[in-house]
Amino acid sequence: MDGQKVLLIGLMGTGKTTVGELLAPRLSARYLDNDELVLIAAGSALEDLRRRAGEAGLRAAESQALTEALDIPAPAVAGVAAGVVRNPADVARLETTDATVVWLRARPETLARRVGGGGDRPWLSPDPLAVFQRMSRERNAAYEEISDLIVDVDERTPEEIVDVIVAYLDQKALIDPGK
Numbered sequence: 001m002d003g004q005k006v007l008l009i010g011l012m013g014t015g016k017t018t019v020g021e022l023l024a025p026r027l028s029a030r031y032l033d034n035d036e037l038v039l040i041a042a043g044s045a046l047e048d049l050r051r052r053a054g055e056a057g058l059r060a061a062e063s064q065a066l067t068e069a070l071d072i073p074a075p076a077v078a079g080v081a082a083g084v085v086r087n088p089a090d091v092a093r094l095e096t097t098d099a100t101v102v103w104l105r106a107r108p109e110t111l112a113r114r115v116g117g118g119g120d121r122p123w124l125s126p127d128p129l130a131v132f133q134r135m136s137r138e139r140n141a142a143y144e145e146i147s148d149l150i151v152d153v154d155e156r157t158p159e160e161i162v163d164v165i166v167a168y169l170d171q172k173a174l175i176d177p178g179k
Contacts, residue, residue: 004029004169005074007097009085009143010104010153011135013115016079018158019104019165026166029075037065037078059083066090070097082135085142094146100172102165103147105140108132110154148172 004027008016017033024031039045041064050058062081069078070093084090094101106114112129124131144150149168151161 003074005072005099006077006165006169007069007080007094007099007101008077008104009080009082009094009101009147011082011106011111011132011139013111013132014104014106014153015158015161016104019153019161020077020079022158022162023165024077026162027075027077027169029077032069032072032076032078034062034065034069034079034081037068038062038081041065041068059087063087063090066093070099074099082139085139085146091142091146100148100169101146102168103143103150104153104161105143105150106153108136 020031038061042061111132151164
């Protein structure tokens with residue numbers, strides 16, 4: 001599996017960071033989180049950016065972070081911002097990338113339980129479940145469209161999720177050894 005590049009997508013709380021940190025060593029790769037990629041691309045942390053430039057500035061930085069993720073030499077694993085699927089240009093880039101795009105899919109109830117509300121995510125208050133239901137309705141079709149692999153994470157441990165991804169990559173390498 002030398003030279004693999006995997007992009008993890010999904011809503012906040014699906015486990016992109018946890019899975020990415022476990023997956024990277026299995027692929028002899030490095031892991032870059034979206035927050036780290038935003039810092040590289042925009043020179044500012046996410047929360048600083050949100051306060052300074054608002055949601056539009058944050059979305060622009062996330063798009064720049066996607067560019068960083070797409071440009072990282074393989075082997076690499078990168079977490080991608082949940083909102084990039086709201087930008088048609090970013091969706092087009094994800095549809096045509098050579099990287100393996102893995103959607104970590106979770107039910108809204110799971111996400112609300114994992115993430116909660118308030119704190120550093122005030123947009124989830126007062127009803128995180130309703131927010132995750134809305135986000136799922138708005139984004140799931142796009143996630144599905146750009147994904148090479150969909151992994152339901154609700155009833156799986158991070159290690160089991162990594163095993164599913166590695167098995168997929170092994171099978172993909174057998175079918176198309178040039179990728």
